[in-house]
Amino acid sequence: MKLRVYVTLKKDVLDPQGSAIKNSLHNIGFKSVSDVRQGKVFELNINENDENKSLKETEEMCKKLLANLTIEDFKVEIAE
Amino acid sequence: MKLRVYVTLKKDVLDPQGSAIKNSLHNIGFKSVSDVRQGKVFELNINENDENKSLKETEEMCKKLLANLTIEDFKVEIAE
Numbered sequence: 001m002k003l004r005v006y007v008t009l010k011k012d013v014l015d016p017q018g019s020a021i022k023n024s025l026h027n028i029g030f031k032s033v034s035d036v037r038q039g040k041v042f043e044l045n046i047n048e049n050d051e052n053k054s055l056k057e058t059e060e061m062c063k064k065l066l067a068n069l070t071i072e073d074f075k076v077e078i079a080e
Numbered sequence: 081m082k083l084r085v086y087v088t089l090k091k092d093v094l095d096p097q098g099s100a101i102k103n104s105l106h107n108i109g110f111k112s113v114s115d116v117r118q119g120k121v122f123e124l125n126i127n128e129n130d131e132n133k134s135l136k137e138t139e140e141m142c143k144k145l146l147a148n149l150t151i152e153d154f155k156v157e158i159a160e
Contacts, residue, residue: 032137061105
């Protein structure tokens with residue numbers, strides 16, 4: 001089963017990388033951009049055919065490794 | 081308007097970071113994971129209310145800055 005995990009910074013956490021990208025976009029002419037936030041996506045293949053079990057296991061992975069829950073939120077979804 | 085951009089490595093491009101994450105997941109007990117690929121998400125706010133114009137402009141940003149088209153694919157969608 002293929003799953004997709006989105007890890008994004010929590011709303012109130014500063015995102016210097018996003019700011020840098022916004023500035024670069026402005027510099028090359030995209031003045032209409034008012035905000036950029038950067039996050040991560042993980043595409044995982046798991047040897048497990050049960051949707052619920054896959055989702056639960058992947059949430060565990062997020063809590064233990066993929067996301068830093070102090071500053072990040074995560075979302076898991078079935079990709080296929 | 082809020083848009084979301086997904087940038088992922090093309091299928092045939094090696095992803096050492098993904099492999100490292102897979103190994104780490106194995107090491108902490110998630111043996112069922114057979115593959116991990118890592119990508120990026122960007123959440124952009126644009127001062128533009130026309131959906132088509134926003135999408136086109138964001139695609140331009142991907143081609144010029146956000147994605148490296150030699151090794152990466154991108155996907156743009158309206159977030160809200």
